[in-house]
Amino acid sequence: MAKAHVTTTVNGDAVEFLCDAEQTLLDVLRDELYLTGSKEGCASGDCGACSVIADGRLVCACLMLGVEAEGLAIETIEGMADGDQLHPLQTKFLEHAALQCGVCTPGFLVAAKSLLERNPDPTEIEVRYWLAGNLCRCTGYDKIVRAVLDTAEEMRGG
């Protein structure tokens, strides 16, 4: 079958690409658009390293077809900072050293951003439940949770 022509928006930019039906959105982001911030961990929806936001919904890019991005607004880790201005979550992750090897970090940041957009004042339990679909094999969860809570407080103007 011929490649599909897909028109979408990635981090606010209009984007067109050609892809095979069996290519996932993650394959397209990394291999066709060279946006390699989203990582492939498990490739089966377990680890959340490929988390992106599609039309406001947090999803695993590894379990979504590239062609399904047609007409959607896709947000990836590459669009999180505003030029040189880091997103408050990114700043707080640095302050709290909320990363070790760093492979899970883009997924955690995108997932945390999605949480704070829905719930600007989450409890620690809400943060932990929301981030349950993101795995950190270095097991540095505590600092991640603290960084998210600290960001939420700062973004609320606390």
Added chain:
Amino acid sequence: MTDYMHAFDLYVPASLEDAARLLDEHGTNAWIVAGGKDSFDWFKDRHRQPQAVIDISGLEELHGIRDHGGHISIGAATTLTEIEESELLREHFPVLTQAAAQVASPQIRNAGTIGGNVSQDARCTYYRDGFPCYRAGGDACYANTPTAMNREHALFGVSRCVAVTPSDTAPALVALEAEMVISRNGVLQTVPSEAYFVGPDIDITRMTVLKEGDILVAVHIPKTWAGARSYFEKIADRQTWDFALVNIALVAKTEGTQVVAARIACGGVQCTPRRLAEVEDLVQGETVGPDLETLARRVAARGAKALNYNQFKIPLIENLAARAIRSLA
């Protein structure tokens, strides 16, 4: 190992009729996908390599939660998040919104559908890893041997296969007497949820009545149990992001502390959601209290036959049944 998916042809039908025609055209080479949470895992593991993949997620008629007066309909491609966040469902059937909220992770609930959650295939690790077991068309069960790891497997209804239903929403739908609307050869049919799920004694290669050519279109929930008391609890190895070892869904009508009627179903204990019919009978007309809990506990797991490593599920069922009854106090 999980890898790139095989090359396939993707079809995006514009209507349910188109989808039915495509299914007819491609027969056993066809595969329906909506949220893709189960399908793409199968493809990536290379254990399923259908040539014609039919994406029905865009079909308008498969979306939405609507009040039809006597029942509420949920389109099969409605996501679990949409169910979790539906005020209409929370008001009428909180047991279902609670169950949907406990499936997997936000990422999965945002894309995974109710149709997929109830129709997903068995999660037995031997089956999923591609062992040529009975369910896969082979001639052995690898999960029920003296050395097999089978702590997640069945206590009831074993017939060669010992896999269990992995769904959280299925027991809730069975408790609520939901009906499944299926497109079969282009004609809509309605199947009671209890009959929708099939055990290995009926068809060892399927988990539901869906056969080639069938599409689950919607779930209809009658208002029989709307506003009833309800209880949902899921026990898993992790508190979140895991399949249930055992889950329980209860709906009940009460007058004061007296139970007028109740329906209870458990997941994770046999291939289909298991009605706790003896508990339902036992509590009817009785007053909730420690005595009733004790009786419920005593009959909840009656008839269970443990495998080597899943005996612990017996007290789990007993305790969950007791807690569900206690919640009515």
